[in-house]
Amino acid sequence: MPELPEVETTRRGIEPHVVGRTVARVLVRNPRLRWRVPAKLVEELPGQTIRSVTRRGKYLLLAGDTGTAILHLGMSGSLRVVTATQPADPYDHVDIVLDSGDCLRLRDPRRFGALLWTRADPLCHKLLRGLGPEPLGADFSGDYLYGKLRGRKRAIRDALLDSRLVAGIGNIYANEALFAAGIRPTRRTGKITRAQYGRLADAIRATLKRALAAGGTTLRDFRNGRGEPGYFQLSLNVYGREDEPCRVCGTPIRAKRLGQRTAFYCPKCQK
DNA sequence: CTTTTGACCTGACAGC
């Protein structure tokens, strides 16, 4: 479900309720996420004060006193602040109960998400250390993309989904940014010019910022930390719009299976 | 090394 804008929206939603609070207890109803929730987290997190809630790519990092919880929402995960007494749904797998009486509740029907614990620098964790630059950070640019992808043959849509190249972009925003840049998702990365990569980097940043301003995209069940949906689905130009008219030229939007995921594009606006 | 494929899970939906 969640890409960078949804994870960042979640981060902003929970941060004021979590930072400075002390963890009273951790309740794991089902530890079987993508990886088993470590017993160490249940043992060590209670009693610790949450010092910060940060994001790297699609990962959320809750820093305590002696370690950091690493959280990923996978395809169907969501994280909400609720009153600790609120009854849990069948897919509410973990509660991090705070001294305020609130609790951070992790819901994840498909269990592709993760909740891990590290005592070391989380940015050096196996899952995070190979991540590419933040697309909204200073070290992401058209020249960066050009340098990395020049001479390669992958479809550009697939390259944008590769978190080692750039962190946080998923299928929605890869397709939307490619539309904004006028590049077909199937285009081989080696056939894109330096100037086009400049436009693509700009389009990625602009698309992510607009999605953030809209509170993310809610296709099915995304909710921010307070349970409210996002609104960027109203602004989607291609994702999920097969056979609907292009908002720019009216040509029907096409869907094409690329690997395991569907790519969407306007055959007239994107070359 | 680069790129593709399979696997992990459940729910929603289309079609028969």
Add this chain to the structure above:
DNA sequence: TGCTGTCAGGTCAAAA
């Protein structure tokens, strides 16, 4: 109504 097949916001690990 109920069954089957397909698809979904991710990404690691293994194969090609």
